[in-house]
Amino acid sequence: MALGSFFSKLKQGLSRSTQKLSESIGAVFTRRKLDEDALAELEDLLIAADLGTAVAARVIASFRRSRFGKEVTDQEIRQALAEEIADILRPAARPLAIDPTLKPHVVLVVGVNGTGKTTTIGKLAQQYREQSLRPMLVAGDTFRAAAVEQLQVWGQRTDATVVTAPPNSDAAGLAFDGLTRARAEGADVLLIDTAGRLHNKAALMEELRKIIRVLRKQDPAAPHSVLLVLDATTGQNALQQVNVFKEMVDVTGLVVTKLDGSARGGIVVALAEEFGLPVHAVGVGEQAGDLRPFDPDEFARGLVGT
Amino acid sequence: MFEALSGKLTGVFERLRRRGALNETDVMEALREVRLALLDADVALPVVKDFIAKVRERAVGQEVLDSVSPGQQVVKIVNDVMVEALGGAGAVGLNLNAPAPIPILMVGLQGSGKTTTSGKIALRLSQRLRRKVLLASLDTQRPAAQLQLQQLAERAGVGSLPIVAGQTPLQIAARAMETARREVYDVVILDTAGRLSIDAALMEEVKQIRFATNPAETLLVVDAMTGQDAVNTAKAFNDAVGVTGIVMTRMDGDARGGAALSMRAVTGAPIKLTGSGEKLDALEDFHPERVAGRILGMGDVVGLVERAAETIDQAEAEKLARKMAKGTFDLEDFAAQLKQITKMGSLSSILGMLPGAAKLQQQIGDANLDQKMLRRQAAIISSMTAKERRTPDIIKASRKKRIAAGSGTTVQDVNRLLKQFDDMSGMMKRMNKLGQKGLMRHGLSALMPGGRRPF
Ligand SMILES: Nc1nc2c(ncn2[C@@H]2O[C@H](COP(=O)(O)OP(=O)(O)OP(=O)(O)O)[C@@H](O)[C@H]2O)c(=O)[nH]1
Ligand SMILES: Nc1nc2c(ncn2[C@@H]2O[C@H](COP(=O)(O)OP(=O)(O)O)[C@@H](O)[C@H]2O)c(=O)[nH]1
Ligand SMILES: [Mg+2]
Ligand SMILES: [Mg+2]
Numbered sequence: 001m002a003l004g005s006f007f008s009k010l011k012q013g014l015s016r017s018t019q020k021l022s023e024s025i026g027a028v029f030t031r032r033k034l035d036e037d038a039l040a041e042l043e044d045l046l047i048a049a050d051l052g053t054a055v056a057a058r059v060i061a062s063f064r065r066s067r068f069g070k071e072v073t074d075q076e077i078r079q080a081l082a083e084e085i086a087d088i089l090r091p092a093a094r095p096l097a098i099d100p101t102l103k104p105h106v107v108l109v110v111g112v113n114g115t116g117k118t119t120t121i122g123k124l125a126q127q128y129r130e131q132s133l134r135p136m137l138v139a140g141d142t143f144r145a146a147a148v149e150q151l152q153v154w155g156q157r158t159d160a161t162v163v164t165a166p167p168n169s170d171a172a173g174l175a176f177d178g179l180t181r182a183r184a185e186g187a188d189v190l191l192i193d194t195a196g197r198l199h200n201k202a203a204l205m206e207e208l209r210k211i212i213r214v215l216r217k218q219d220p221a222a223p224h225s226v227l228l229v230l231d232a233t234t235g236q237n238a239l240q241q242v243n244v245f246k247e248m249v250d251v252t253g254l255v256v257t258k259l260d261g262s263a264r265g266g267i268v269v270a271l272a273e274e275f276g277l278p279v280h281a282v283g284v285g286e287q288a289g290d291l292r293p294f295d296p297d298e299f300a301r302g303l304v305g306t
Numbered sequence: 307m308f309e310a311l312s313g314k315l316t317g318v319f320e321r322l323r324r325r326g327a328l329n330e331t332d333v334m335e336a337l338r339e340v341r342l343a344l345l346d347a348d349v350a351l352p353v354v355k356d357f358i359a360k361v362r363e364r365a366v367g368q369e370v371l372d373s374v375s376p377g378q379q380v381v382k383i384v385n386d387v388m389v390e391a392l393g394g395a396g397a398v399g400l401n402l403n404a405p406a407p408i409p410i411l412m413v414g415l416q417g418s419g420k421t422t423t424s425g426k427i428a429l430r431l432s433q434r435l436r437r438k439v440l441l442a443s444l445d446t447q448r449p450a451a452q453l454q455l456q457q458l459a460e461r462a463g464v465g466s467l468p469i470v471a472g473q474t475p476l477q478i479a480a481r482a483m484e485t486a487r488r489e490v491y492d493v494v495i496l497d498t499a500g501r502l503s504i505d506a507a508l509m510e511e512v513k514q515i516r517f518a519t520n521p522a523e524t525l526l527v528v529d530a531m532t533g534q535d536a537v538n539t540a541k542a543f544n545d546a547v548g549v550t551g552i553v554m555t556r557m558d559g560d561a562r563g564g565a566a567l568s569m570r571a572v573t574g575a576p577i578k579l580t581g582s583g584e585k586l587d588a589l590e591d592f593h594p595e596r597v598a599g600r601i602l603g604m605g606d607v608v609g610l611v612e613r614a615a616e617t618i619d620q621a622e623a624e625k626l627a628r629k630m631a632k633g634t635f636d637l638e639d640f641a642a643q644l645k646q647i648t649k650m651g652s653l654s655s656i657l658g659m660l661p662g663a664a665k666l667q668q669q670i671g672d673a674n675l676d677q678k679m680l681r682r683q684a685a686i687i688s689s690m691t692a693k694e695r696r697t698p699d700i701i702k703a704s705r706k707k708r709i710a711a712g713s714g715t716t717v718q719d720v721n722r723l724l725k726q727f728d729d730m731s732g733m734m735k736r737m738n739k740l741g742q743k744g745l746m747r748h749g750l751s752a753l754m755p756g757g758r759r760p761f
Contacts, residue, residue: 048351050533053342113556113584114417114529144584145461146454153449198559233415235348235533237561258416261502262542263535286416286447 034072039064042081049266049303052236055273059084082300088269089296094278096225096253098133104182104190106215106222108175110208110249111229112241113196116257116283118147120229121191122154123283123291128189129158136187138178139164140171140211141195151193157288161185171195171207172214179218192223199244208249225252227280232258232265239267242275257283260290264303328376333365336380347601349564350537353571361387385598391567392594398576399591400427401550404522407440407486408493411519413512413543414527416500419555419581421451423527424497425458426581426589432464437492442467442482444475444515447499455497462586465491475499479515496521503542516547525578527553528569536565540572549573554597555581558588564601637695640727641687644680682715686723689713698724 032038039060046056062084098105107124109117118141125135137160141147148164155162163178175192182190194211197204215222228251230238245251259265259282268279279294337358344354365383389395402408410427412420424441431437441459443466445451452469459466467482479496486494496519501508516524526540526549543549552569557580566577577592629635687695689712694701701709706720713719 044351047345048534050535053345112531112559114419116417144454145457146450149450149453150448198556200560201558231417231529231531233529233533233535233539234531235561235565236346237348237531237559238533240560258502261415261535262504262538263533267533 032072034063034067034070034077039068042077046266049264050235050270051266052239052270055270058273059088059269078301078304081304082297084300085269085303086296086300089272089279089300091276092268092272092279093294093296094253094280095293096227096278096280098128098189099224100133100188102188102221102224104136104179104187105224106179106182106190106192106219107225107227108192108194108208108211108215108223108249109227109229110194110245110251111196112198115196115229115231115234116255117141117196117229118150118154118193119286120227120255120257120281120283120291121151121193122158123288124189124191124281125154125158125160126288127291129160133188134186135160135189135191136178136182136185137162138175138190138192140175140178140193142167142169142171142174143195147193147195154288161187172211175211176214176218179215179222183218199241199248205244205248212249226250227253227255228277229255229257230267230271232256232267232282233261233263234267236267236270239270239274242271242277246275246277251277253278253280255279255281255283255291256294260284265299266303268299269303328365328368328379330366332376333362333380336376337362337365340380340384343603344564344567344601347562347564347603348531348533348536348568349601350534350568350571352537353568356571357387357391357567360391381602385602388567388598388602389594392570392598393576393592395595397591397593398551398578400431400578401522402431402435402437402493406493407483407491409483409519409521410493410495411516411521411524411547412495412497412527413524413547413549414500415502415529415539416448418500418527418529419553420500420527421445421455421458421497422584422586423525423553423555423579423581423589424455424495425462425586427579428459428464428493428495429462429586430589431493432462438490439464440467440482440486440489440491440494441465441497442478442485442494443469443497444478444482445497445499446473446475446478451499458586465489475511476514476518479519483519503539509542509546513546521550523550524548525551525553526569526573526575527555528565530554530556530559530563530565530580531561532565534568536568537572540569544573544575549575551575551578553577553579553581554592557590558582562601562603563597566597567601635731637687637690637698637727638692640730641684641695644684644687682713682719683723683726685713686710686715686720698727 042063043056043060046059047053051059059081063080067080096107109121111117121137125137128135135158137151137155139148139151139162141151142165148167152162152164154160161181163174163181165174165177171194178190178192192211194208197208199205212223226249228242228245230241234241242251242254254271254277256265256268256279271277272279281291282294282299284290284292340361341354341358344357345351349357361380361384364387365380368379368383400410412424414420421443428439428441432439441455441462441464443452443455445455456466456469467478467485470478470481473481475498482494482496485491496515498512498515499508501512503509524547526543528536528539532539540549552566552573552575554563554566554577557563569575570577577594577597580590580592582588582590629639686709689709690701694705694709701720701724706717710717710720
């Protein structure tokens with residue numbers, strides 16, 4: 001993809017998702033004294049972006065310390081706020097590094113229902129292809145209707161082998177077979193799809209642990225990465241999701257999807273504060289090319305609209 | 307991580323106990339907590355503001371009844387306003403008052419649960435109301451989406467529109483209506499591709515579909531975990547296609563579901579159904595009073611009781627209840643109860659419906675008390691002699707060894723079970739002391755050793 005269109009699409013996505021927030025900040029902060037009322041309104045704006053009440057309060061508290069009572073312009077307040085948020089996000093900006101010597105680097109993709117796991121696997125496969133790596137996909141969602149066929153389409157689109165099993169087979173067994181095959185055929189990355197599951201369902205979480213146990217029979221270091229896919233429209237429950245998935249399956253990184261929508265994904269700020277997990281990439285559309293590295297400055301600037 | 311709102315209000319009101327009418331300052335202080343609780347539950351900010359204004363109007367100047375604390379009084383007002391805002395008491399059914407074939411249009415964001423819900427509604431209409439239902443997928447966007455709906459139709463035992471590659475959603479919609487007329491279907495459910503509310507082209511497309519089919523119901527399908535964006539989505543879809551009802555999916559999760567309030571406030575459309583699982587029978591009517599309790603963090607006690615009533619053997623349950631009341635509950639009964647619980651589904655999902663159970667749920671999650679474990683415990687009990695079951699105190703080291711060997715478990719497992727039985731008996735004694743009313747008021751926390759009382 002041309003670099004120009006890459007940036008314009010990213011910007012489009014980010015600016016769309018934050019347009020409203022920035023409009024309101026613009027309205028509130030055109031040359032005005034930063035008093036309690038102004039701070040309260042600013043805090044509201046952050047809350048409306050899903051940062052959560054606690055994180056919004058903390059961000060505003062540090063604003064109060066440094067800028068209270070000052071005459072501020074719209075531009076200043078945006079820059080300062082973006083800087084504040086970017087500082088929180090910066091440690092999270094770490095891409096998913098594939099180790100080409102592992103053959104395969106095993107990536108287990110998990111998350112609650114409908115967040116974009118399967119699509120993200122398709123997008124990752126596309127990226128690896130472009131980097132001349134050989135991806136192999138495992139259709140580990142043996143539960144949902146037509147989940148296998150969905151991943152098979154992605155396999156065709158990205159010219160990647162898809163390892164499948166009949167409906168309702170044991171996902172762990174399938175993952176094991178996938179790993180055997182990836183090793184035999186010298187694939188560089190093995191992307192394992194899993195059925196969406198709510199984190200409060202103990203039996204389903206146990207099933208994920210079983211996949212990991214079984215993979216480790218072949219390779220004690222597998223899976224080398226466990227990606228939790230989060231939907232940007234999710235509210236405060238995302239904290240709970242990350243908490244439980246991390247506890248149960250040692251999540252190593254996050255992918256945040258659907259940032260091309262009107263949801264601003266402010267929960268990412270709260271997640272970065274609370275868990276410090278890397279955000280490897282963001283999804284900005286339904287096509288194979290719609291995966292972007294997570295850029296904290298861009299994201300933060302997008303959030304406040306500079 | 308969330309405390310029940312009633313718990314939060316404790317601090318605020320401890321100082322104001324017994325003071326006659328609720329005054330403005332007290333109420334404002336309490337409402338700050340309410341505001342935070344609502345925001346933590348993902349109710350959208352503008353909706354929270356309106357809500358708070360309403361509660362304030364109603365609360366200020368109200369006499370505090372003798373029998374309750376000011377905190378309880380405010381909680382009651384908050385709860386009442388919440389139930390009203392969610393649509394008042396009782397459930398609103400699907401509108402099927404239209405000439406057959408009746409079109410039902412499903413819309414919403416990507417991954418919100420439209421396709422699954424289409425299958426669930428089809429199953430319900432065909433089984434409960436004996437309607438002949440046709441499922442048609444207009445999703446040409448997501449890979450294998452049409453196949454997904456076709457497979458769900460097979461599972462539900464209803465018709466599905468044959469898949470024809472290359473047709474546009476609008477063409478599929480027309481073909482669905484034609485087919486339904488020709489083959490005399492009662493209801494046609496039109497499942498659409500997920501779309502973002504800011505995607506002008508796709509929003510225009512769904513407008514045209516709506517216009518062409520004139521559905522009796524246009525259902526907006528929303529995930530219960532949705533955050534502040536709920537207002538944007540609801541507004542955009544409502545402006546484009548005129549939402550007639552809302553379906554909240556993934557209510558089986560532990561999200562507080564504040565989006566329900568946001569969506570309802572923005573569209574004015576009733577929430578008609580909720581999804582509570584991935585299987586096709588996991589569709590329930592929406593009960594405002596229960597979801598109000600959930601948003602406020604007070605638990606869905608009614609939902610729990612209903613779920614229990616559906617699955618539990620009534621006579622058996624009554625027998626157990628009598629024994630509990632008399633304090634003659636033994637391991638035999640414990641085994642019977644384990645069996646009942648196994649039938650009801652995962653323990654943690656049941657506990658999620660109880661007030662104040664979030665912590666307990668976490669502990670259980672940690673202990674991995676799942677179905678397998680319940681079965682293991684049942685095996686342990688069945689390896690005991692009748693005498694051991696009736697008088698567990700006699701189970702000492704050598705008996706433990708025998709029981710462990712007999713059930714294929716370890717002595718530790720046996721110990722754990724006995725300990726659990728002990729805890730449970732203790733809990734039951736406390737429960738009996740508290741009585742039914744106390745349990746509803748104080749929630750599960752009152753049962754736990756050292757449990758804090760809200761007021
Ligand atoms: N707009 C947008 N849509 C996305 C994005 N990522 C995924 N989707 C869409 O979201 C929906 C769900 O995506 P899936 O990849 O099937 O999600 P999943 O997590 O595998 O879902 P289950 O397996 O059903 O739990 C599909 O309609 C995708 O096209 C994104 O970044 N932006
Ligand atoms: N736990 C749970 N999962 C659900 C529910 N409704 C749908 N799902 C799941 O959510 C995912 C996306 O659902 P789908 O119907 O394909 O969404 P669509 O993209 O809007 O058509 C699937 O994994 C479904 O199994 C629900 O009520 N509870
Ligand atoms: Mg999937
Ligand atoms: Mg669908």
